[in-house]
Amino acid sequence: EVQLVESGGGLVQPGRSLRLSCAASGFTFDDYAMHWVRQAPGKGLEWVSGISWNSGNIGYADSVKGRFTISRDNAKNSLYLQMNSLRAEDTALYYCAKGGHIVATINFDYWGQGTLVTVSS
């Protein structure tokens, strides 16, 4: 059974940092691209970042470029999102999603339950 379990969310002050993790199981992790998608309270889905199976291709939404860094550790079946210089508008439920082999194949067929990030003073 495929499982994606996010962790690391919480309440953080503006300007501070947070690191999200996603633990994957039930599939061959290093065969697939992985993505972070967020959803602000009461709002729609927003793609944040994606990383190919071998970390060779990485993309970011303009809203987070230069502040967020995606990475993965295939030996640990884990995906990460380092979030720096956090802003109030980054407040959202952050989902980890499994993609296809490359970033372009956006068949996000499995999602975690999300981890909530709240940026507030």
Added chain:
Amino acid sequence: QSALTQPPSASGSPGQSVTISCTGTSSDVGNYNYVSWYQQHPGKAPKLMIFEVNKRPSGVPDRFSGSKSGNTASLTVSGLQAEDDADYYCSSYAGSNIVVFGGGTKLTVL
């Protein structure tokens, strides 16, 4: 990176068909056959309904179908059922390892 454009709402009676549009540009929807659709019920994670414009994952009813013409993709739900009442989001690859989502459409089954 502009969000894809979806109508905020759509509705239909049980048994009817409804089509939800998703309009992008020649840089995303119009240039790639990597268009997906997701269904989201309140408090739940999104569920993949259509990928690569018109392919259905295993387990998704064939009442759900996808298509694309130019810069606009569409999701059609035929034979509406009560459980189809949900939010629907389209997404497209936009090149250079970038993905964009639509703003979402609230589908109401009357």
